[in-house]
Amino acid sequence: MSARRKKKKKTAKTGSTVGSPSVQQRSGTVRAAVTPNQSVSVAPAVKNETRPKKDSQTAQPKKLDRSRVRAIFLDGLLLNNPVLTLMLGLCSALAVTTTLLNAIGMGIATTLVLVISNVAASFLQKRISGSLRLFVHIAVIAVLVMGVDLLMQALTPGLSKSLGIFVPLIAVNGIILARAEAFASGNALGAAAWDGVSMGVGYTVVLCIMGTIRELLGAGTLLGHSVFGSGFQPVLYLALPCGGFFTLACLAALAQHLKRRLGGKRE
Numbered sequence: 001m002s003a004r005r006k007k008k009k010k011t012a013k014t015g016s017t018v019g020s021p022s023v024q025q026r027s028g029t030v031r032a033a034v035t036p037n038q039s040v041s042v043a044p045a046v047k048n049e050t051r052p053k054k055d056s057q058t059a060q061p062k063k064l065d066r067s068r069v070r071a072i073f074l075d076g077l078l079l080n081n082p083v084l085t086l087m088l089g090l091c092s093a094l095a096v097t098t099t100l101l102n103a104i105g106m107g108i109a110t111t112l113v114l115v116i117s118n119v120a121a122s123f124l125q126k127r128i129s130g131s132l133r134l135f136v137h138i139a140v141i142a143v144l145v146m147g148v149d150l151l152m153q154a155l156t157p158g159l160s161k162s163l164g165i166f167v168p169l170i171a172v173n174g175i176i177l178a179r180a181e182a183f184a185s186g187n188a189l190g191a192a193a194w195d196g197v198s199m200g201v202g203y204t205v206v207l208c209i210m211g212t213i214r215e216l217l218g219a220g221t222l223l224g225h226s227v228f229g230s231g232f233q234p235v236l237y238l239a240l241p242c243g244g245f246f247t248l249a250c251l252a253a254l255a256q257h258l259k260r261r262l263g264g265k266r267e
Contacts, residue, residue, distance in 0.1 A: 064190040072191065076198025078262070083206040083248070084255040088174040092166050093207055094244040100223055103211030104204070105159045109152065110170055111200025113144045115193055117176055121184035122192035137180045145171040175199060210247050214238045 082088045089110070096102040120140045128136055149167045152160040160167065170176065179199055184192035216222050218239035220232040237243045 064188065064194065068191070069194060072194050073198040073201075076195065076200075076202040077205065078202070078255060079259060081202045081206065081255060082175045082178075082199055083203060084252045085259075086175075086178070088178060089203060090248070092169065092173065093203075093210065094241060094248065096163055096166055097207055097210040097214055097244060097247075098218070098239055099162075099215045100208060100211040101159065102162055103207035105152070105156065105163060106166065107200070107204025107207045109148050109167060110173065110175070110203055111197065113141065113148055113170055113176055114179060114200045114203075115196035116144050117141050117180050118184035118192040118196035119189055121180040122187060122189050125185045133185065134181070137177060141176050141180070142171045175203060206251060209251060210244065213247050214243060218243060 076082070078085075080086060083090065083093050092106055092110075096106045117137070117140055121137055124133070124136060145168060148170070149160070152163075152167060179195060183195050187195070212222065216227060217235045218237075220226060220228045220234045235243075238247065
């Protein structure tokens with residue numbers, strides 16, 4: 001009898017443990033945790049990954065090799081000529097090209113300002129914030145133009161008087177600020193200086209061609225000296241402002257033709 005009572009007690013204990021609500025709740029939670037229908041939020045494993053660092057070589061501007069020197073010079077001379085293609089600096093290009101001497105003087109002054117402003121813009125690109133960059137460039141260009149104007153008044157007073165107000169107006173010439181913002185601010189000093197030279201040469205060449213045509217055919221002289229003699233009848237139309245527009249239009253059409261031929265050869 002005692003053995004039977006012990007067996008009954010054991011079965012009662014096991015039944016009570018199985019049927020107890022605490023055990024059922026625990027088993028329910030365990031089952032709920034492993035059911036496939038329930039979405040379980042699992043924290044992703046955190047990997048000790050470091051962000052890829054930018055290569056210092058890619059962040060630096062490109063070096064000025066031979067191919068880039070040729071490309072920059074051709075870009076300023078023909079492909080993106082500031083006067084014939086970009087149509088910048090037209091005011092001075094039309095006003096001072098009545099004589100070749102005025103064209104040479106304006107071209108040299110503009111080239112000098114272009115080179116120095118490009119170098120300054122490249123030097124200051126990482127030293128000033130983006131919001132102040134435009135104002136700093138304008139201030140630098142204004143100071144440079146004042147210096148060039150004073151230099152021309154001291155060295156070539158006759159040429160400075162002939163050019164008049166157009167020398168100070170170099171400060172608002174679109175070529176200067178455009179190249180400082182578009183090219184010099186993102187390139188090294190050498191490339192920025194060479195871009196200023198190429199754009200200045202392209203600008204000067206166009207002015208000299210216009211000045212030669214308008215002085216030679218409009219007045220019969222070149223650099224103040226008579227070329228065709230006293231019997232020549234000058235084309236006064238070319239000496240007028242409308243003649244400047246006509247000459248510029250012909251040169252722009254010629255430049256577009258040369259660009260198309262050059263592009264066809266490259267293809």
